[in-house]
Amino acid sequence: xSDYRRLFVPKLxxxxxxxxxxxxxxxxxxxxxxxxxxxxxxxxxxxxxxxxAPEKGLHTAIIxxxxxxxxGGSRFQIGGPTGAFIPVVYAIIVAHGFDGLVLATLMxxxxxxxxxxxxxxxxxxxxxxPLITGFTAGIAVIIAASQLPELIxxxxxxxxxxxxxxxxxxxxxxxxxxxxxxxxxxxxALAIVGLRRTAPSTPGFLxxxxxxxxxxxxxxxxxxxxxxxxxxxxxxxxxxxxxxxDLARLVELLPAAFTIAFLAGVESLLSAVVAxxxxxxxxxSNAELLAQGVANGASALIGGxxxxxxIARTATNIRAGxxxxxxxxxxxxxxxxxxxxxxxxxxxxxxxxLAGVLLVVAWNMSDHAHFRHTLSAxxxxxxxxxxxxxxxVLVDLTLAIEVGMVVAAFAFMHRMAGVVEVGAGVRMIDAxxxxxxxxxxxxxxxxxxxxxxxxxxxxxxxxxAANRLDNVLDQFxxxxxxxILRMRLVPIIDASGVHALSSLLERCRRKGIVLIISxxxxxPRRVLAQMRLHPAPDALHFVDRFDSAVALARELTTx
Numbered sequence: 001x002s003d004y005r006r007l008f009v010p011k012l013x014x015x016x017x018x019x020x021x022x023x024x025x026x027x028x029x030x031x032x033x034x035x036x037x038x039x040x041x042x043x044x045x046x047x048x049x050x051x052x053a054p055e056k057g058l059h060t061a062i063i064x065x066x067x068x069x070x071x072g073g074s075r076f077q078i079g080g081p082t083g084a085f086i087p088v089v090y091a092i093i094v095a096h097g098f099d100g101l102v103l104a105t106l107m108x109x110x111x112x113x114x115x116x117x118x119x120x121x122x123x124x125x126x127x128x129x130p131l132i133t134g135f136t137a138g139i140a141v142i143i144a145a146s147q148l149p150e151l152i153x154x155x156x157x158x159x160x161x162x163x164x165x166x167x168x169x170x171x172x173x174x175x176x177x178x179x180x181x182x183x184x185x186x187x188x189a190l191a192i193v194g195l196r197r198t199a200p201s202t203p204g205f206l207x208x209x210x211x212x213x214x215x216x217x218x219x220x221x222x223x224x225x226x227x228x229x230x231x232x233x234x235x236x237x238x239x240x241x242x243x244x245x246d247l248a249r250l251v252e253l254l255p256a257a258f259t260i261a262f263l264a265g266v267e268s269l270l271s272a273v274v275a276x277x278x279x280x281x282x283x284x285s286n287a288e289l290l291a292q293g294v295a296n297g298a299s300a301l302i303g304g305x306x307x308x309x310x311i312a313r314t315a316t317n318i319r320a321g322x323x324x325x326x327x328x329x330x331x332x333x334x335x336x337x338x339x340x341x342x343x344x345x346x347x348x349x350x351x352x353x354l355a356g357v358l359l360v361v362a363w364n365m366s367d368h369a370h371f372r373h374t375l376s377a378x379x380x381x382x383x384x385x386x387x388x389x390x391x392x393v394l395v396d397l398t399l400a401i402e403v404g405m406v407v408a409a410f411a412f413m414h415r416m417a418g419v420v421e422v423g424a425g426v427r428m429i430d431a432x433x434x435x436x437x438x439x440x441x442x443x444x445x446x447x448x449x450x451x452x453x454x455x456x457x458x459x460x461x462x463x464x465a466a467n468r469l470d471n472v473l474d475q476f477x478x479x480x481x482x483x484i485l486r487m488r489l490v491p492i493i494d495a496s497g498v499h500a501l502s503s504l505l506e507r508c509r510r511k512g513i514v515l516i517i518s519x520x521x522x523x524p525r526r527v528l529a530q531m532r533l534h535p536a537p538d539a540l541h542f543v544d545r546f547d548s549a550v551a552l553a554r555e556l557t558t559x
Contacts, residue, residue: 007284007287008287009284009287010073010287010325011072011073011074011075011284011324012069012072012324015326020324020326025326027322027323028322028327028330030321031317031320031322031327032327032328035320035327035331036334036335037203038205038313038316039065039335040338041354041357042080042313042361043060043080043335044057044346044354045057045354045361046083046085046358047060047305048354049146049354050090051094052093052305053230054230055233055234056303057305058233058339059238059302060081060305060307061080061081062332062336063299063304063332064080064081064299064304064307065078065335066328066329067291067294067298068295068307068309068328069325069328069329070291070325071295072287072328073283073284073287074272075279075283075324076279076281076314076317076318076328077268077271077272077314077328078310078313078316078317078328079268079295079328080310080313082310084308084365085305085306086143087142087143087161088256088260088263088306089306090146092104096252099243100253100256102243102300103253104256104260105296105299105300105306106296106300107257108257108261108296109294109296109297110293111293112261112264112290113289115265115293116289117286117290120286121265121284121285122285127266128404128405128495129381130381130388130404130495131384131404133371133374134386134389134392135397135400136366136367137365137368137371137389138392139365139392140363141393143361144358144359144362144363146166147355147358148166148167150352151186151352152170153177153178153180153182154173154174154177155176155224156169156170156173163394164394178222180221180352184221184356185352185353185355185359187356189356189357189359189360192205192208192357192360205360208353208357209353212350213225213348217348221350223350223351225347226346226348226349226351227347227348232346233343233346233347235340235341237339238303240301241301241302263308263397264296264308267309268289268309269285270309270311271309271311272288275315275318277506277507278318280507292308312364313331373531373532378411380407380414380494381494383407384404384407384408385495387404387407388401412460448553449554449558451482451557452481452482452484452554452557453476453480453483454483454485454486454549457486457487457489458489459489461487461494461524462493462494473504473507473508473511479513482513482553482556483508483514483516484518485515485518486518486519486549487517487518487520488520490521491521491524494527495531498528498533514539514540514541515541516540516541516543516553517541518542518545518546518548518549520542525542
C-alpha cells in the first residue's frame with residue numbers, strides 16, 4: 001500500500017486486522033451503551049436548541065456516529081451533533097431555511113473530502129491555542145444565551161439569531177416568566193454536576209432528564225415538553241432527499257458551508273487529539289477529515305444536522321473501557337434501537353430539563369480555567385483570545401476566526417522582530433558553545449545515563465510549530481525515566497507553545513517520566529513563569545545548561 005493511501009486507512013480496519021475477540025466485543029458493547037445513554041438527551045437537546053425537531057439530532061447521531069466510527073482515523077472518536085454547531089445551524093436556518101442548511105451541509109461535506117484528499121488535516125493542527133479557546137468560549141456563551149427562553153419558560157416567536165437582539169427579545173417577554181421551568185432547568189443542571197462529583201460513573205445527563213420527566217408528569221407541571229411542542233418522535237427512518245438548488249443558491253450558501261466544514265474539521269481533530277492524550281494512541285488526521293466529510297453528506301441526505309467529533313462523548317467512551325471503533329458503531333446502533341422501539345417515551349421530556357443539560361454543556365465547553373490561564377499569556381495571545389471571543393459572541397463566527405488568525409500572525413511577527421538584534425558583533429542567540437550544538441551526536445548519547453533520553457528544539461515554539469511536541473514520547477521504544485528537553489535555541493514561546501509543553505508534561509507524569517528543561521532563554525522563561533508552569537519535584541525541573549541537566553538526570557536515575 002502506498003504512503004498516500006495509508007493516510008486514509010480507517011482505524012476500525014487496523015483494529016480488526018490486529019485481531020478482534022469476544023473480550024474486545026464485550027468491552028466495546030459496554031462502552032457503546034454507556035455513550036449512547038449520554039448521547040440520547042444531548043442529541044435531542046442540541047437539535048431543539050438549533051431550531052429543529054428533536055429527531056433530527058437522533059438521526060444525526062445514528063448515521064454520522066456510525067460512519068465516523070467506521071471510516072474515521074481515531075480509535076475512540078464518537079461523532080454526532082455537538083453544541084458548537086448550535087449557533088451556526090440556528091443562524092443558517094433563520095437566514096436560508098432548513099433546505100439551505102441541508103445544501104450548506106452537503107457543500108461542507110464536499111469541502112471536507114477535498115481537504116482530506118489534499119492532506120489539509122495536518123495544517124489544521126496549526127491553529128493558535130488562544131484562538132481556539134476564545135472561539136469555543138464564545139460559542140459556549142451563545143449556547144447559554146439560546147437556552148434562556150426555555151430556562152425562564154417563555155415562548156418567543158421568531159427569536160433572533162444574534163446574541164444582543166436575542167437578549168432584547170427575551171427581556172421584552174419577561175412577563176411570561178414561569179418559575180416551574182426555571183426550577184426544573186436549574187435542578188437538572190445541579191443534579192448533573194452533583195452526580196459527576198459524587199458518582200462520576202453514572203449517566204448524569206440521562207438520570208437528570210428522567211427524574212425531571214417523572215416529576216413533570218407526576219405533578220402535571222405547567223411547562224413545555226417534547227410532546228406538547230413537537231408532538232412526539234417518529235419511529236420511522238427518514239427518506240433520502242435532495243432539495244432543489246441552482247448555482248446562485250450554492251454561491252449564496254458558500255460562506256455557511258465553509259463555516260460548517262471548518263467547525264467539523266477543527267472540532268473533530270481537537271477531539272482526536274484529546275483522545276490520543278487520554279489513550280496514548282495516535283490518530284490519522286486526514287482519514288478523520290474524510291470520515292467527517294462522508295458522515296456530514298449522509299446526515300444531510302436524510303435531513304439531519306452537521307456532525308463532528310464530540311469531545312465529551314469521546315472521553316466518556318475511553319473512560320468506559322472502549323477498545324476499538326466498534327464501540328462507536330455500537331453506540332449508534334443502540335440509539336437506533338431507542339428510536340425504533342422507545343421513541344414514544346420522549347414525549348414526556350420537559351424542554352427546560354434539556355435546557356439544563358445544555359447549560360452544563362456550555363459551561364464545560366467554555367473551558368473557563370484555560371480561558372483564565374490564557375489571560376496570563378503575553379499581550380499578543382491575550383489580544384487574540386479576547387478579540388476572537390468578542391467577535392464570536394457579538395458579530396460572526398467566520399469573521400472571528402479570520403481576524404484571530406490575522407492578529408495571531410501579526411503578533412508572531414512582532415515577537416520575531418523583537419528577538420533580532422542589529423549591531424556589530426551582536427549574536428541573535430548568545431549561548432555557550434555546547435548549547436549551540438545540534439542535537440546530541442552518538443558520542444554525547446554514549447555519555448547519557450541509562451533510562452535517559454534527550455531532544456532539542458531549535459527555533460521559535462509558537463502556534464505554527466507547537467504541535468511537533470505532540471508525539472515526541474511515542475518515538476521511544478521504551479519510555480525513559482528522565483526526558484531532557486533542550487531549549488537554548490528557542491528564542492520565543494507563545495501560549496500555544498506553553499500549552500504544548502503542558503501537554504507534554506502531563507503525558508510524562510502519566511508515564512512516570514521526569515521532565516528536565518535546559519537552557520531556557522529570558523523570553524521563554526518569563527512566559528512560562530507568567531503562565532504558571534513552575535518546577536515541581538519528581539515531575540519538572542529547569543536547569544541552565546545541558547551538562548547540569550545530565551548530572552541531574554544521573555542523580556534521579558541512580559537515587
